[in-house]
Amino acid sequence: MTEDFTPTWEDVAARYGRKIYNFAYRLTGNPDDAADLVQEVLLRVRKGLGSYRPGSFDGWLWRITRNAFLDGIRRKQRRPESALPEGDHHNLGSSPSPDEVLASVRLSDDVQSSLLKLPYEFREAVVLCDVVGLTYDEIAEATDVPVGTVRSRIHRGRKQLRELLTWPV
Amino acid sequence: MIVRRLLMVGGLTAVFGVAAAGPALADDLGEYLEDARNAIYSGQRLVRTSWDGIESIGIFEIQHHGGMASVGSGSGSATIGAGRMYLGGPEEGAVSFVLHSDPELGGRYSVAHGEATKHLGRAATVVEVVEAGSVRLRMVVDDSTSAPVATEVFDGDGVLFRYSAMTEFSVWVDPAMAAFDGREYRMMMPLEDADLPIELAGYRLVDAYAAPHDGRQAFYTDGLFSFSVFTTRGRANWDAIANGDHPHESNGYDYLRVISPTSVTVLWNAPTTAIALVGDLPPDHLDQVLRELPLPGTDNWMKRMWRKLFGY
Amino acid sequence: MAGLIPDPDARGELFSAYFDGQLAPREVAVVSDLLDGDELTIAEFRSFQSVRRSIRLLPQLEVPANLLPDGHLGDRLSAYLDGELVTLEHRRVTRHVVECPDCRVELQELDRARIAIRSLPGVDTTATGEIPVTPAAGHRKRFIAGGIGAVAAAALLFGLAVGNSDEPAFSLDDLGTRHVARASAEPGFAVLPQSVEVSFP
Numbered sequence: 315m316t317e318d319f320t321p322t323w324e325d326v327a328a329r330y331g332r333k334i335y336n337f338a339y340r341l342t343g344n345p346d347d348a349a350d351l352v353q354e355v356l357l358r359v360r361k362g363l364g365s366y367r368p369g370s371f372d373g374w375l376w377r378i379t380r381n382a383f384l385d386g387i388r389r390k391q392r393r394p395e396s397a398l399p400e401g402d403h404h405n406l407g408s409s410p411s412p413d414e415v416l417a418s419v420r421l422s423d424d425v426q427s428s429l430l431k432l433p434y435e436f437r438e439a440v441v442l443c444d445v446v447g448l449t450y451d452e453i454a455e456a457t458d459v460p461v462g463t464v465r466s467r468i469h470r471g472r473k474q475l476r477e478l479l480t481w482p483v
Numbered sequence: 484m485i486v487r488r489l490l491m492v493g494g495l496t497a498v499f500g501v502a503a504a505g506p507a508l509a510d511d512l513g514e515y516l517e518d519a520r521n522a523i524y525s526g527q528r529l530v531r532t533s534w535d536g537i538e539s540i541g542i543f544e545i546q547h548h549g550g551m552a553s554v555g556s557g558s559g560s561a562t563i564g565a566g567r568m569y570l571g572g573p574e575e576g577a578v579s580f581v582l583h584s585d586p587e588l589g590g591r592y593s594v595a596h597g598e599a600t601k602h603l604g605r606a607a608t609v610v611e612v613v614e615a616g617s618v619r620l621r622m623v624v625d626d627s628t629s630a631p632v633a634t635e636v637f638d639g640d641g642v643l644f645r646y647s648a649m650t651e652f653s654v655w656v657d658p659a660m661a662a663f664d665g666r667e668y669r670m671m672m673p674l675e676d677a678d679l680p681i682e683l684a685g686y687r688l689v690d691a692y693a694a695p696h697d698g699r700q701a702f703y704t705d706g707l708f709s710f711s712v713f714t715t716r717g718r719a720n721w722d723a724i725a726n727g728d729h730p731h732e733s734n735g736y737d738y739l740r741v742i743s744p745t746s747v748t749v750l751w752n753a754p755t756t757a758i759a760l761v762g763d764l765p766p767d768h769l770d771q772v773l774r775e776l777p778l779p780g781t782d783n784w785m786k787r788m789w790r791k792l793f794g795y
Numbered sequence: 796m797a798g799l800i801p802d803p804d805a806r807g808e809l810f811s812a813y814f815d816g817q818l819a820p821r822e823v824a825v826v827s828d829l830l831d832g833d834e835l836t837i838a839e840f841r842s843f844q845s846v847r848r849s850i851r852l853l854p855q856l857e858v859p860a861n862l863l864p865d866g867h868l869g870d871r872l873s874a875y876l877d878g879e880l881v882t883l884e885h886r887r888v889t890r891h892v893v894e895c896p897d898c899r900v901e902l903q904e905l906d907r908a909r910i911a912i913r914s915l916p917g918v919d920t921t922a923t924g925e926i927p928v929t930p931a932a933g934h935r936k937r938f939i940a941g942g943i944g945a946v947a948a949a950a951l952l953f954g955l956a957v958g959n960s961d962e963p964a965f966s967l968d969d970l971g972t973r974h975v976a977r978a979s980a981e982p983g984f985a986v987l988p989q990s991v992e993v994s995f996p
Contacts, residue, residue, distance in 0.1 A: 328905055329873050335858040349859060425849050443815060444850035450817050469811040476846045519985035530988045543990055552979075554990045561972075563989065566980030568972060580977045622986055631986040647988040670827060671977075675814040675844065681852065690977070700973055707983045711974035745990045746971060761974040763987050 323360040326375070331356070333446050334379055340441045341383065343430050347390075354382045376448065376456035380438070428478035436471030443468050511594040512707075515610060515622070518629035520550050525660070527651040530744040533644055534766065537729060541744035542650070546660040547630065553660055562663065580671045580692065591685055592619065592707055602632045603652050612707065617641055619765070620707065628654055639767030645745075674699065679712060684771035686710070686764075703762075703772075710762020712776065719757035721750040733773045753777035801825070806836075810843045872898070872905055 334355050338348035358378050366374065429437055442453045450468075454461045525546045532539050544560070546553040551564035562569040567579040595618075597609030602623050612620040618641070623633035632652060636645040673690045679701045681688045686703040694700040698715030721739050731740035731749060739750040747769065749760040756777060764772070801809065806829060812818050813826050829836055975989050 325905065331858050332855060336856055339856055340853065345859075352858060422853050425853060429850070440850060444847060445853065450812075450815065465812050465817060466808060468815070469808040472811050472843055472846045473807055475849070476842055479846065479849065513982065516982035516985050520982070522985075528988060530990070541990060543988075550985075552989075556990070561990075563975060563979045564984070566977065568976035568979065570972075578973070578976055580980060620986070634986060634988065636987070645988070670830070671973075672823075672827060672830070673844070675816075675847065681848075692973070692977070694973065695969060700970075700977070702974070702977045704978075704981050704983070706981075708987070709974075709978045709981055709983060711970070711977060713970050713973075743971070743990070745988045746974070748971065759970050761971050763978070763983075763989070 323356055323363060326359050326363070327356050330375060337379060337441060337446050338383060340426070340429060340445045341437060343426055347386070350386060351379070351383055354386060355379050358382055372448065372452055373455035376442070376446070376452065377458075380456055424479065425475075428475050431478060432471050432474055436467050436474065439464055439467035440471040440475070511596070512592055512612060515594065515624065515629075519624070519631050522625075522628045522630040523548050523654065523656055523661075524625070524628050524630040525653050525656045526649045528647055529650050530647040531645070532742050532744050532747070534740070534742045534747065535729070537742060539742045539744050545649075546656050548656045548660050549663065551660075551663055553657075553663075562660075578669050578671060580673075580690070591615070591705065597621075603649065605632070605652065607632060625652070636763075636765060638765045644766060645763075679714070680775060683775050684768065686768075686772065698757075705768075708762065708764040708768065710760055710764050710772070713759040713761070715757050716755060717757055718752040718755070719750070719759075721752070721757075721759075733770045736773075736779045738773070738779065749773065751779040754780040801829075807839065807843070810840045811847070813840075814844055814847050872902055875902075 331352060335348050335352050338351035339345060342348065355375075355378055359375070362378065429440070432440070438457065439453060442448045442456065443450075448456065450461050450464045453464045457464070526544075528543050528545050530541050530543065541556060544553075544555040549564075551562055551567075553560060553562045555561075591614055593613050595611040595613055597611055600607050600609055600623060602625065606626040607623045608626060610622045610624050611618045612622070617637070617639070619637055621635040621637075622631045624630070625632045630649075630652075633648040634646070635643055638644050671692045673692060675691065678699075679688060679691075683703060686705045686709075688701050688703050690702045692700045692702070694713045694715065696715045696717070698713055701712045701714070703710050703712065729740050729742075731738040737751075741748040741750070746761055746763050749769065751758055758777065760769075760772070760776070762769075809818065809822055809826050809829075813823070818826065826840075830840060978984055978989065
């Protein structure tokens with residue numbers, strides 16, 4: 315590895331693109347919104363990489379991602395608290411996984427639509443934990459709240475999901 | 484002495500859990516298994532497993548009562564049942580698994596109730612458990628106690644690979660067994676994320692637990708057979724640990740295999756993970772399972788490939 | 796752990812955080828005690844596991860090809876380098892890389908990028924986006940079964956080392972024991988012969 319080598323936005327895209335896309339998709343249920351977010355984040359990373367300050371790289375990246383997401387929502391004048399009414403839930407872009415036919419795990423469409431019914435803070439916390447795979451500390455850093463709040467939001471999100479999944483409307 | 488009860492939560496799935504969409508275990512089979520679990524008997528059981536011409540035979544003294552079985556051989560004994568295992572004498576420790584037995588599994592098995600027969604002079608009935616049209620397990624069930632006095636397990640080609648039979652049988656158990664009062668035990672708490680597939684060749688990953696050397700034990704079952712996959716980072720020198728091991732070739736890959744009268748153990752290293760599989764599953768199921776687990780591979784192979792491609 | 800009986804909400808939060816590996820040892824002990832209680836508590840514990848699993852099993856979708864810089868293997872290269880492809884997929888990618896000069900170049904650059912990102916000042920070197928592994932709960936006291944032969948008893952101790960010290964130390968007897976103990980909770984245990992293997996023929 316040469317000394318002057320710095321990662322480019324393409325490198326970041328290759329490593330994190332999928333996670334960013336899935337973060338947005340699971341939060342919105344909408345592949346177009348997810349695609350928009352990926353492009354916006356990569357743009358901001360491109361601009362920001364030059365002035366990146368020492369710290370947790372993931373924290374930095376996910377803060378950018380989250381801010382871009384919220385900005386996008388404000389721009390489209392949708393309230394983050396609402397479940398997205400439209401969105402092609404079936405345009406998944408990947409072949410159905412065998413996991414979707416598990417007996418004791420609900421079909422991913424059910425899970426996705428239940429996710430969308432959660433209040434935004436809970437939904438975001440659960441997605442960052444279980445879709446993106448961040449630790450509570452990383453989520454706290456990305457969302458700018460204490461770890462205790464992260465823990466509580468994840469709990470309440472899962473609790474609500476449990477109720478939605480057990481007694482479907 | 485503190486008694487710890489088995490805590491079965493399968494029946495409460497509808498209250499808190501998510502609804503299962505799969506077929507229920509054939510009621511008949513469930514009943515046979517439940518009756519066998521409650522059977523009271525003792526005696527001596529011969530068990531034989533053969534695999535590729537290698538045979539392993541054991542003779543065990545058995546006491547069975549209240550869902551617990553005391554199993555002994557010349558080298559020691561254990562009391563097992565209800566997710567708990569107690570080793571040796573009263574001073575010894577015990578381990579227990581926080582468990583979840585899921586009665587929704589077992590959809591691929593159906594039961595054929597067979598002819599009347601006798602075993603050790605006692606009236607019994609043959610019960611066959613069928614998978615995809617061929618007999619997988621044939622049991623001789625004692626009519627009065629519901630004890631499985633003989634069993635035969637077949638591989639996918641109908642070849643017998645495991646056989647057991649009571650060579651002595653009594654409806655009485657040792658009073659100590661009947662009054663068995665569980666000692667204090669260490670609870671194994673379930674973990675999440677064994678990094679292994681949830682569904683695997685018809686088996687379901689039900690639990691994962693901590694295992695030696697910062698590893699994981701992932702427990703799989705299909706409602707009848709079961710196995711555990713132990714994984715840990717690093718590579719193990721299996722040759723040095725396993726005595727009486729045999730090479731096992733499956734799907735073009737090489738493993739080590741050790742058999743016992745009641746189980747098979749398969750050992751290998753994926754590139755950066757040591758893996759051991761222990762279970763009572765038949766040979767054809769085993770090969771299907773191995774195909775879907777991380778494959779054997781060597782670190783050296785990856786390093787060699789890298790050097791070949793990039794020269795460093 | 797007498798005297799610490801959390802209210803239902805606090806209990807649920809403990810259960811939820813348990814599976815994320817985010818409990819302090821003291822809290823794990825509380826959970827352990829709670830699980831020694833009634834069936835409803837265990838069912839609740841299990842329900843959080845189920846829900847969490849439901850989300851984690853959502854398929855990880857592929858990003859539409861036009862969004863990311865082009866590459867034949869896309870983000871599979873990244874997973875390849877992280878050792879996440881440990882199945883036939885791994886061999887497929889290797890075969891492709893051997894044959895395709897463009898992907899080989901990309902692989903090299905991606906590898907350099909990984910190293911570069913990891914050596915950025917202050918970067919957490921474990922930040923690979925992997926799902927954090929729940930640490931083992933503290934119940935690991937050793938026990939020795941005196942009624943069993945000396946060799947087998949020694950084998951039951953955790954960490955019996957065979958081979959050089961870099962290798963994981965397993966005892967086959969211990970693994971078999973753990974499996975049978977767990978399997979004894981299943982219905983099939985009643986009819987399939989099981990035993991604890993304390994020595995091999």
